[in-house]
Amino acid sequence: MNVGYLCTYTPKELIDAAGFTPIRIFAGDAQISLATAHIQSYACSQARGSFERALRGELDVQAVVFTRCCDTLMRLADIWERNTEMKVYNLEFPTRVEEKSKEFYFNELKDFVKVLEEWGGEVTLESLKESFSLYYELEEKLKKLFSIKPDYDTAKKVQEMNVRDAIKLVDERLREAEGEDKKPRVLITGSVCPFVEVYKLFEDAGFALKDDICTGTRFFTFNTPPRDIGSVDEGLRFLVEKYFDKAPCPTKHFPKDDRFNYVLELAKDCDGVVFLLLKFCEPHFYDYPQLKERLEEMGKKVLLLELEFPIASYEQLRTRIEAFYEVIA
Amino acid sequence: MTLKKLRASDKMKQIMAGYYMMGNQAEVNGWVTSGAPVELLYAMDIYPVYPENHGALIGAAKQGPYFSDFAEKRGFSRDLCSYARCDIGCVYAGTSPIGGLPKPTFLFACNNICNTVVKWYQVLSRIFKVPLFVLDTPFVRKELKESYVKYVHDQLYEFVDFLEKVTGRELSDSKLRETILNSIKGVNAYSEVLRMARHKPSPLTCFDAFINMAPIVCLRGTEYPIQFYAEMKEELEERVRKGEGAVDNEEIRLLWDNIPVWYRLKWFAEFFAERNACLVADTYTNAWTGFVSMDKSDIFWSMAETYTFIYLNIGLEHMAEAINRLIDFYDVDGVVIHSNRSCKPYSFGQYELQKMINAPSVVIEADMVDSRAFSEAQVETRLEAFLEMLR
Amino acid sequence: MITAGIDIGSLTAKCALMRDGELIAYKVIKVSPNLEETARKVFQETLKAAGIKEEEVEKIIATGYGRNKVGFADKRVTEISCHAKGALYFIPTTRTVVDIGGQDSKVIAIENGKVAEFVMNDKCAAGTGRFLEVMAAALNLKVEELGEVAEKAKRATKISSTCTVFAESEVISHLASGEKVEDIVAGIHEAIASRIAAMARRVKIEPDIVLTGGVAKNRAMKKALEKEFGMEIKTPPEPQIVGAVGAALFA
Numbered sequence: 016m017n018v019g020y021l022c023t024y025t026p027k028e029l030i031d032a033a034g035f036t037p038i039r040i041f042a043g044d045a046q047i048s049l050a051t052a053h054i055q056s057y058a059c060s061q062a063r064g065s066f067e068r069a070l071r072g073e074l075d076v077q078a079v080v081f082t083r084c085c086d087t088l089m090r091l092a093d094i095w096e097r098n099t100e101m102k103v104y105n106l107e108f109p110t111r112v113e114e115k116s117k118e119f120y121f122n123e124l125k126d127f128v129k130v131l132e133e134w135g136g137e138v139t140l141e142s143l144k145e146s147f148s149l150y151y152e153l154e155e156k157l158k159k160l161f162s163i164k165p166d167y168d169t170a171k172k173v174q175e176m177n178v179r180d181a182i183k184l185v186d187e188r189l190r191e192a193e194g195e196d197k198k199p200r201v202l203i204t205g206s207v208c209p210f211v212e213v214y215k216l217f218e219d220a221g222f223a224l225k226d227d228i229c230t231g232t233r234f235f236t237f238n239t240p241p242r243d244i245g246s247v248d249e250g251l252r253f254l255v256e257k258y259f260d261k262a263p264c265p266t267k268h269f270p271k272d273d274r275f276n277y278v279l280e281l282a283k284d285c286d287g288v289v290f291l292l293l294k295f296c297e298p299h300f301y302d303y304p305q306l307k308e309r310l311e312e313m314g315k316k317v318l319l320l321e322l323e324f325p326i327a328s329y330e331q332l333r334t335r336i337e338a339f340y341e342v343i344a
Numbered sequence: 345m346t347l348k349k350l351r352a353s354d355k356m357k358q359i360m361a362g363y364y365m366m367g368n369q370a371e372v373n374g375w376v377t378s379g380a381p382v383e384l385l386y387a388m389d390i391y392p393v394y395p396e397n398h399g400a401l402i403g404a405a406k407q408g409p410y411f412s413d414f415a416e417k418r419g420f421s422r423d424l425c426s427y428a429r430c431d432i433g434c435v436y437a438g439t440s441p442i443g444g445l446p447k448p449t450f451l452f453a454c455n456n457i458c459n460t461v462v463k464w465y466q467v468l469s470r471i472f473k474v475p476l477f478v479l480d481t482p483f484v485r486k487e488l489k490e491s492y493v494k495y496v497h498d499q500l501y502e503f504v505d506f507l508e509k510v511t512g513r514e515l516s517d518s519k520l521r522e523t524i525l526n527s528i529k530g531v532n533a534y535s536e537v538l539r540m541a542r543h544k545p546s547p548l549t550c551f552d553a554f555i556n557m558a559p560i561v562c563l564r565g566t567e568y569p570i571q572f573y574a575e576m577k578e579e580l581e582e583r584v585r586k587g588e589g590a591v592d593n594e595e596i597r598l599l600w601d602n603i604p605v606w607y608r609l610k611w612f613a614e615f616f617a618e619r620n621a622c623l624v625a626d627t628y629t630n631a632w633t634g635f636v637s638m639d640k641s642d643i644f645w646s647m648a649e650t651y652t653f654i655y656l657n658i659g660l661e662h663m664a665e666a667i668n669r670l671i672d673f674y675d676v677d678g679v680v681i682h683s684n685r686s687c688k689p690y691s692f693g694q695y696e697l698q699k700m701i702n703a704p705s706v707v708i709e710a711d712m713v714d715s716r717a718f719s720e721a722q723v724e725t726r727l728e729a730f731l732e733m734l735r
Numbered sequence: 736m737i738t739a740g741i742d743i744g745s746l747t748a749k750c751a752l753m754r755d756g757e758l759i760a761y762k763v764i765k766v767s768p769n770l771e772e773t774a775r776k777v778f779q780e781t782l783k784a785a786g787i788k789e790e791e792v793e794k795i796i797a798t799g800y801g802r803n804k805v806g807f808a809d810k811r812v813t814e815i816s817c818h819a820k821g822a823l824y825f826i827p828t829t830r831t832v833v834d835i836g837g838q839d840s841k842v843i844a845i846e847n848g849k850v851a852e853f854v855m856n857d858k859c860a861a862g863t864g865r866f867l868e869v870m871a872a873a874l875n876l877k878v879e880e881l882g883e884v885a886e887k888a889k890r891a892t893k894i895s896s897t898c899t900v901f902a903e904s905e906v907i908s909h910l911a912s913g914e915k916v917e918d919i920v921a922g923i924h925e926a927i928a929s930r931i932a933a934m935a936r937r938v939k940i941e942p943d944i945v946l947t948g949g950v951a952k953n954r955a956m957k958k959a960l961e962k963e964f965g966m967e968i969k970t971p972p973e974p975q976i977v978g979a980v981g982a983a984l985f986a
Contacts, residue, residue: 052936304419
């Protein structure tokens with residue numbers, strides 16, 4: 016069985032350990048039409064576009080796991096459940112990411128294990144150990160690949176396949192990957208962008224890329240080293256640590272403004288920063304003005320690109336990106 | 345067309361003027377979200393400031409676009425919630441229809457009404473450089489799990505520590521019990537007012553409920569709402585005795601869904617009254633009536649339950665159930681659904697709810713504060729056609 | 736009894752005269768900024784065409800976007816109710832009415848000869864006649880020519896933008912990249928049909944589906960809609976005056 020998910024705070028390891036394949040769901044190329052009958056047009060096109068694909072029967076997933084990361088996904092869970100044959104479950108990830116929320120998330124993971132078992136899966140200590148080590152391997156290899164040259168095509172594909180195949184794919188790409196000559200470097204920050212042509216536009220313009228994107232480095236940047244576990248519960252505790260210490264997302268609240276600090280740190284060695292934001296994405300748009308101000312104080316040039324999926328005109332984007340290159344280079 | 349005004353509304357204005365005056369004198373204040381457990385603040389003599397209520401006030405003053413513009417100029421997108429945009433705009437403008445809100449001592453955001461407030465209050469905490477406490481209430485899509493209540497319960501204790509640290513004051517148990525008792529009494533008095541709409545013809549419209557809701561939101565936990573709503577109820581009983589309806593020749597009874605369109609309150613009220621249609625109730629003000637009683641010995645536990653299972657923090661099945669209860673209780677013929685660009689958790693799912701509720705419904709597109717998202721001709725045509733259909 | 740129905744839309748004004756429920760004359764004119772004057776003019780012209788004096792008309796019903804501006808009307812009814820009634824007059828087996836108006840598009844479900852449910856576009860203009868107008872202007876074509884041009888297309892260029900403003904620049908960039916005009920126009924028709932169909936899914940769609948309004952004369956649009964709905968769509972002989980006829984029947 017394939018288990019779909021939208022948010023990277025979904026513990027893929029557990030799904031894999033249960034014997035299912037976690038598949039990330041993205042918006043597609045088709046115009047959004049069927050979904051319009053179920054959700055208003057001021058929902059972001061990642062939510063509408065993903066749901067559109069479900070309604071069109073394009074998704075080979077039999078269950079979907081939602082997290083309450085934003086108001087739109089929170090409501091989408093019910094809408095999804097009412098209009099598809101898929102099983103729907105919502106796994107709460109705390110909005111407050113800090114020590115005191117860990118116990119709560121641990122309980123959520125325990126409940127999720129039960130749900131996976133109801134779905135016919137089985138989580139054992141052995142399967143958990145295996146999944147942990149596979150995902151760790153994949154994440155480390157992706158980090159390596161991205162440090163040579165970011166590869167968004169691969170990043171997208173690995174999220175839509177079994178982790179074992181994903182590792183093979185990254186291995187292949189690692190063999191071919193080549194570094195680049197010195198180019199002006201731009202940090203792309205934003206929510207999701209599964210349309211890999213967009214990154215290509217930056218490369219075509221002459222930029223070297225670095226990103227803070229949910230479909231880019233943010234989905235594989237974890238900072239918790241692997242450790243030996245003696246029981247499933249210990250494994251769940253490890254997952255709590257791992258996901259609490261993931262690259263921070265603006266849908267969460269960190270007591271020490273981790274999110275801003277993370278982006279500012281990433282921007283240090285970049286010449287410019289591009290906000291690649293999805294229209295109607297509240298979490299990112301609330302951060303934008305103050306984050307932009309902080310970046311400008313650091314002397315960074317900043318550009319805002321507002322996207323809607325599917326991308327209507329690459330040419331419009333190209334003009335903006337080329338102009339930004341001219342400003343920086 | 346003259347609308348029938350309730351005497352209570354004048355009294356309400358006095359009470360709210362007093363509330364705002366208090367704010368200017370308060371030594372310690374916290375900016376809080378509308379669904380936050382304000383009882384803890386009143387129990388410690390901390391003045392609660394309600395940016396959302398302020399947003400509604402800006403909307404009613406028809407100044408939404410004006411103040412929003414101050415935020416938009418700073419880069420805040422027009423697609424963001426208009427309460428947030430206007431309030432942030434007022435901070436930058438340094439004023440508002442009431443001369444601005446007092447600078448906060450601390451911020452308190454509870455995400456039981458939306459995740460937007462978390463982001464909005466983060467913005468505020470960076471502007472004012474004051475501490476922010478986020479009370480995280482898990483979303484109850486299906487069942488209210490004990491682990492959810494426990495999580496919220498523990499945070500309430502943590503919040504008390506936070507308050508004690510920020511203010512240097514101590515929370516007294518008896519004062520808290522007294523405040524919660526007042527809160528329950530106030531909520532009951534308010535519920536009784538709303539329930540008067542069960543009479544035919546209804547002595548009040550949801551517009552009366554909207555106009556007079558500020559005390560239960562802002563002053564819940566004090567004695568003001570208890571007395572105010574008791575008086576308001578008397579006035580409504582007087583109307584019932586005389587057989588006088590809020591709307592002449594009430595022919596159609598309707599339910600309103602979502603936050604009001606503040607800058608068009610009078611327009612809507614007149615529109616329906618002219619057509620002998622009465623919006624007898626709404627899902628918005630009723631959200632403040634669902635409080636559980638304080639029958640448990642652990643008041644923090646019952647507070648945690650109450651504030652987690654709040655109307656906007658529950659799944660569509662629960663919401664449909666709540667709406668169907670209202671449809672049944674108030675015996676309404678149809679539902680007017682406001683698809684509110686500003687409020688995603690309230691609006692997404694409305695198309696599904698239409699299929700889940702036991703009455704015909706119509707969707708109108710608008711925004712609670714930003715009048716630029718309102719098209720009179722469009723709304724008028726939809727509503728007129730809906731009334732023609734119901735007749 | 737002679738009754739008149741006057742439908743003031745955002746682009747055209749229509750008047751229908753009926754005697755004992757039978758259509759005797761109608762006129763369609765362009766709307767001028769003064770709606771009351773427009774209404775009077777279309778009414779007078781229809782009277783003249785029928786050879787009837789104003790005093791002979793017993794009831795005047797106004798409908799459409801400008802219905803409240805027709806001071807001399809005896810009654811006002813929304814275009815939703817009027818389109819339903821008018822469609823039933825022309826095609827008694829009508830169960831679903833699709834009307835693509837200048838400002839508003841609507842889908843009306845009819846049960847037992849009455850409006851059971853209806854949906855209309857949200858605030859944006861995509862999926863309305865306005866969208867066609869903007870696109871026609873961007874392509875330097877007249878709105879009336881669009882249908883004909885679209886029929887020449889071998890394929891339809893995909894228009895992804897849901898917003899009229901974005902779609903306009905998308906169309907321009909398609910032109911710049913060398914797409915054929917007829918393919919783009921076909922794409923525009925598909926985009927509108929898809930919007931309408933999406934909206935229509937919120938009500939129960941039953942045959943017969945009847946397309947009303949001026950756009951119904953556009954064969955390419957009818958075809959695009961048929962493809963989206965997967966059903967045949969009927970059009971009344973005079974689709975533009977359906978609202979006016981419905982209004983006259985409300986007397």
